[in-house]
Amino acid sequence: MATANKNLSDYDKTTIPNANKYRFGIVVSEWNDTITEALYEGAYNTLIEHGALPANIIRWNVPGSFELIYGSKKMQEQMVNAVIAIGSVIKGETKHFDFVCEAVSQGIKDLNVIRETPVIFCVLTDDTLQQAIDRSGGKHGNKGTEAAIAAIKMAEIRKNS
Numbered sequence: 001m002a003t004a005n006k007n008l009s010d011y012d013k014t015t016i017p018n019a020n021k022y023r024f025g026i027v028v029s030e031w032n033d034t035i036t037e038a039l040y041e042g043a044y045n046t047l048i049e050h051g052a053l054p055a056n057i058i059r060w061n062v063p064g065s066f067e068l069i070y071g072s073k074k075m076q077e078q079m080v081n082a083v084i085a086i087g088s089v090i091k092g093e094t095k096h097f098d099f100v101c102e103a104v105s106q107g108i109k110d111l112n113v114i115r116e117t118p119v120i121f122c123v124l125t126d127d128t129l130q131q132a133i134d135r136s137g138g139k140h141g142n143k144g145t146e147a148a149i150a151a152i153k154m155a156e157i158r159k160n161s
């Protein structure tokens with residue numbers, strides 16, 4: 001199901017565990033910062049809405065989405081129950097888009113395989129700025145909200161496993 005058919009901010013609030021017992025690390029890329037700040041706001045507000053304490057949410061900035069890999073790896077070493085990696089990659093004139101997207105998705109996948117702390121992939125990979133706007137609080141919802149819900153659920157799974 002494509003995002004166009006599923007609003008990123010729609011979910012059953014009654015099924016979400018209380019996040020008051022968890023600590024979250026959020027790593028935010030500075031590239032396309034109007035988008036990444038909107039994603040961060042969606043993620044932060046959703047964590048708070050579900051009981052997370054402001055003191056239990058750590059934020060680090062990194063230069064670009066490629067650096068989300070290293071930033072998330074170091075965030076995993078903090079005393080957090082889940083990490084959210086936030087980025088916005090928008091296609092330009094060259095193949096750089098392809099390499100950045102592939103590297104970040106593979107790198108964050110590797111962190112989930114190699115280490116114990118889940119890292120949530122909150123990286124938009126869009127052909128246009130409008131697509132990114134639509135998915136960071138626009139007509140298709142906010143991927144930051146989706147990522148925060150995933151982080152709470154994965155922290156619960158990790159606690160119970």
Ligand SMILES: Nc1c(NC[C@H](O)[C@H](O)[C@H](O)CO)[nH]c(=O)[nH]c1=O
Nearest residue numbers: 029031063064065066087088089090
């Ligand atoms: N073009 C975008 C980038 N490019 C920068 C890389 O992510 C990286 O910071 C650089 O190659 C140095 O290692 N990053 C984004 O997050 N979004 C883009 O659209």
Ligand SMILES: CC(=O)[C@@H](O)COP(=O)(O)O
Nearest residue numbers: 090091092093094096097
């Ligand atoms: C994703 C990118 O790195 C890209 O936005 C850079 O733009 P360009 O391919 O025109 O150099």
